[in-house]
Amino acid sequence: MNRSICTGVLLCISLFLFGGHMKAEVIHITQKGDSLYKIGDRYNVTADQLAKLNGMPGERKLVQGQSILIPGQSYMVQPGDSLYKIAKRHQIPIDELMELNGLHSSLILTGDTLQIPQKEKTNVKVGAYFIPKDQGYNDEMMSALGRYLTTIYLFSYNPNQDGTLSSLPLNNSVAEAWRKGISPFATLTNLSGSGFDPELAHDLMANENKRKKLIENLYMVLDRHDYKGVVIDFEGLRPEDRSLFSSFIKQVGERLHPHNMEVHIAVPPMSGSRSPSYAAAYDYKTLGRYADSLFLMTYNWHWLGGASGPIAPIQEIKKTLDFATSVVPREKLMLGIPMYAYDWVVSKEGVKGKAYSVQHAISKYIQHESSIHYDEQSEAPWFRYKDEAGRTHEVWFEDPRSLLAKFELVRGYRLGGMGAWQLDFSIRQSETLLRSEFNVLK
Structure with a gap:
């Protein structure tokens, strides 16, 4: 996922499995x-x-x-x-x-x-990223939240320059996922010491020997650890690598699909085939043909390095969905819904902001007794507070209003499901709403 999120913000979407059509x-x-x-x-x-x-x-x-x-x-x-x-x-x-x-x-x-009128529940697939730790932690998380998931994406395997892969301390997490009825996936990234690395990805995809070695090593990891498939999270790819990335995904599918393994891809939000131009490497139409699912990273329109504002404005998400559903089968699309907050210092330039969970944002506005404002156009809540140094902070996050608006997009666009980054920052309000709106598919 986005590097700034990856460094400290964990996101979760979870579902209760209750039948019926009552809005609760x-x-x-x-x-x-x-x-x-x-x-x-x-x-x-x-x-x-x-x-x-x-x-x-x-x-x-x-x-x-x-x-x-x-x-x-x-x-x-x-x-x-x-x-x-x-x-x-x-x-x-x-x-x-x-x-x-x-x-x-x-x-x-x-x-x-x-x-308030009742809504009929619809069926969706739900995925969440998960960073495994010790076995006690892994088992606890699977028991508490895993029953609400279709898939879980274990984060992450990172390639070396020669096409070999880093290890991941699983500590029983894959086996426990299967026991809970969840399909476990490995996450393959292009992370290096400098973050998401487009040059590393280019070199591995462009060099035939390295590409074949990477794909074979990926298959061996999936087979050895009994994964259902892979989520390829190559971020920041160079626009000129558009055909190269599509070809790489095609070859991954050709290696994995005969073994009943699936290929999912995390892609940035786009409103056209090459719009925005910096994301032109991600050819939705072609990728949708070769992959089993596209995880739309429909968030981060405002980021910590820029001006404060809504992280996932609804009007921008709709532009992405309008385009995505025009070129990719709807059942292959997963909507990424953020459950994290961005905290900007708005009263002084050059002060780095922070990313943290929605639950921490709730604690922050209660601590400072901040009034919550709601931006109706973007469907996003925000608040301000002053820190100990007297600096003014502005925080944008998610609440039941903004979440329900995004859930309605999943329903209205008839998407295959939704996904989240990652498992261990679930908040009760999201679980409660999801229980009312959807039935999870296993």
Whole structure:
């Protein structure tokens, strides 16, 4: 995945396997003075239930503008609400909202109770990247979250200049994945000491002997460790290596497919065949023909080295999906959904920002009692705080509103599924929403 994410941000998408078509939660946006006890009284649920549903820490503090999931289908109208806002927040058509509640006009009043329409669950594949550690950790993660996954991508095998591969301390993770009903995949990157290395990838793909050796070594690793297949995560490739990369993927498939092994590819977001030009090496149409799945890295439009802003703006994701679905079978596409935050220092130039998990972002805005803002155009939340040195930080992250908007893209574009980076930073709200929206395929 993207190097800045790879250095410290771990992302997870997970699913609960519940059947039926009931929508189990509504999204409440906290007001000034709200507490779990006050919210619970309004919705006739306990503070303990709300805390568990939302994975809240022991202090259970709330800040203004925070997204809280409430069990059930009943939603209480808050100050500043409108039918449009409520429908958009829950990703439902406004006419369905009006029909279910017997409304003949858009007039609603604070304190009114509305029923949120149910959605029929759809089936999706779900993948997550995983960095294996000791066996106790691996077994714990598989037991806690692995049941929600179709595939798991063990990160990572890195090639040397001669086509040999680095080792990866698996510590029972592949065997445990199979026991949990998850298909384990090896991740092959072009990482070197300098990060994702386009020159290393070029040399390995362009040199016939090295290319054959790399592919054979890859097959041997997959066969020896009983992997289902490989995810090829070659990032930052030179635009002029477009044909070379497609040819490489074709040859990998020719070696693996006869042995019932799959080839997945992580690709950057694109809105056209060669747009943006710096990503022209990734020929979606050709890659989609040779590979079993394309993992769309639909995030990082704003990064730590640039200006602050939404990491995965919905309008940009749609451009990628419009193009991808025009050239690749929909069932082969996996939407990458970020579960990480970027923290920029916006009051002083030259200060490096940080990347961390959404759960850490939640702890950060509670610690600083920051108000949460929501950018409606990009479907992304953000907040600001001051550090000990008095510098102003701006943090963009994901919450139930932004996640649900992305989940609706998976449904609306009829994609094969979604994926995440990586397994051990799951947050309860994402699990709760996914349980309501989808059934995971095994």
